[in-house]
Amino acid sequence: MRGTVWAAANQLGVVAGTPAELQSALLSGAPRILRLGQPGQDPDAVGELARILREFGHVRVVVEEAVDSGPPAREPVDLADPAAVCAAEPLGITAAYERDGGAYGGLRAAWLRAGQALIRDQEPAERALALLAALPASAGPHLRAALTELAAGARWSVVWTRGPDDTEPPPPGPVAALTVSAGRLLVAGRDGAVRHLDAEPHTAPLPGRVRAMAATGDGTLLLLDERGRLHTRGPGSRLTAAVTATLAAHPGTALAATGDIVLVGDRVGSVHAFGPAGLHQAAPHSGRVTALSATGTLVCSGGADGAVCLWTPGNAPLPDPLTERACPVVALHAAPTARGPAVAVAWEDGLVELHHPGPGEVRAFRPGPAIRAVAVLQEGQLALATDEMLVALRPA
Known part of the structure; x- marks a missing residue:
């Protein structure tokens, strides 16, 4: 569901990770049209989100029939491999992390934190940069080093981060x-x-x-x-x-x-x-x-x-x-x-x-x-x- 909500939020120009957050973000604007059902989106999640938003009544939802013109299904991606994750189809990675509760050294937490940015079309280096910025403090040094190397082609580098799981120095809070x-x-x-x-x-x-x-x-x-x-x-x-x-x-x-x-x-x-x-x-x-x-x-x-x-x-x-x-x-x-x-x-x-x-x-x-x-x-x-x-x- 998260990937479908993130794709809808990107289309509408808001930030949201759940149907409720999407409804809240839409309240401040005029009624809009939302098109769901693009290739890669989960049909069950599309149907559920369409039902919720239609009951909400502040957005016109159009569910399109996705045309599968992409390549044949690939072998499952190693969710602990940052290079594979950054290069893979992002909606598929999102669904895989939702199904699997493993920590993967902090990679899963970073993906679910930065996911709305990650599902946009972009180079793997840009995905690696967003993941590096979103890594929890508990992430292993090897993962941080791997993402830093993968992000070398991005237009930014990460200097430092602070988050809610930092213990020293004290976290800044919201x-x-x-x-x-x-x-x-x-x-x-x-x-x-x-x-x-x-x-x-x-x-x-x-x-x-x-x-x-x-x-x-x-x-x-x-x-x-x-x-x-x-x-x-x-x-x-x-x-x-x-x-x-x-x-x-x-x-x-x-x-x-x-x-x-x-x-x-x-x-x-x-x-x-x-x-x-x-x-x-x-x-x-x-x-x-x-x-x-x-x-x-x-x-x-x-x-x-x-x-x-x-x-x-x-x-x-x-x-x-x-x-x-x-x-x-x-x-x-x-x-x-x-x-x-x-x-x-x-x-x-x-x-x-x-x-x-x-x-x-x-x-x-x-x-x-x-x-x-x-x-x-x-x-x-x-x-x-x-x-x-x-x-x-x-x-x-």
Whole structure:
């Protein structure tokens, strides 16, 4: 069933691993058409998923008769052999791992964690990279080494990972937000507990779940909760107090900070920059602002409209977006490089891109699960967080 659900989710541009998660992901959008029954999909799973979604009533399901024009059935794949697994037909591997509960040195757990990305058409090296990023900490060194060798042709390499089964350093838990302060990665859990990567939490939990995090130039931590209210940890200032009061009356949807400027997005597509020079505003998006980041004087905003826009407070936003897709932006982070700002963007369908300055300098990655937060680290590395893992990648 998982492979059928993942294929349906990829077709619809959402992230889901179960029929219930697929229904939940579809609730926020308009009714759509879903075509099931492509070659390689299990007919029983197709029929069951079609029945569930038809009862749900928010999607029109069309079951097509698959035409078997592929090669004859192959011998069973060795599920402990990473090279064979990465080169095999992915829906078949998914079904085999669902039937067989063996650990296979951690390969099965990694496949079932990253599976929605793995069933897409791609080279074996890209599958090996996604599996390497999803490996549990208990995976054997031989498996990690084998996947690293197989992933040598991918556009990324894995620098480090953290997951729920890590014991040392402490696991980050479900991550709600990432940012970089004084050159170090800060990780915020859903409850508002904030830590450096390899340290214990050093802030108290919030009364509500965290939506976004930012750090000001004086070291004050800013946390936006799910109701759009601002909470501060650290020295604070009259400016942060004023922004806190403003958001108590007019909740925000996104948050960022740069130097002594605090930026807030709202549900109608506007970005507000609060600073010593007063308030500057722009309206670059159609619909909710879903993510913000800033570096120097450059502000990056992402929206439910799928666009990433650039703005310098006091001026009009640039007329053309940095990038745009037919899918809401869920996370953003910008950081300076020697050639100009680099921008990491994550979308609701599980894709993350790192945009380097210069034409054609874009690298993409899909971890499989939904992405909750991103950050650009030193030397152009990319950190991304899902509900189960935190991964750092280096451009190859």
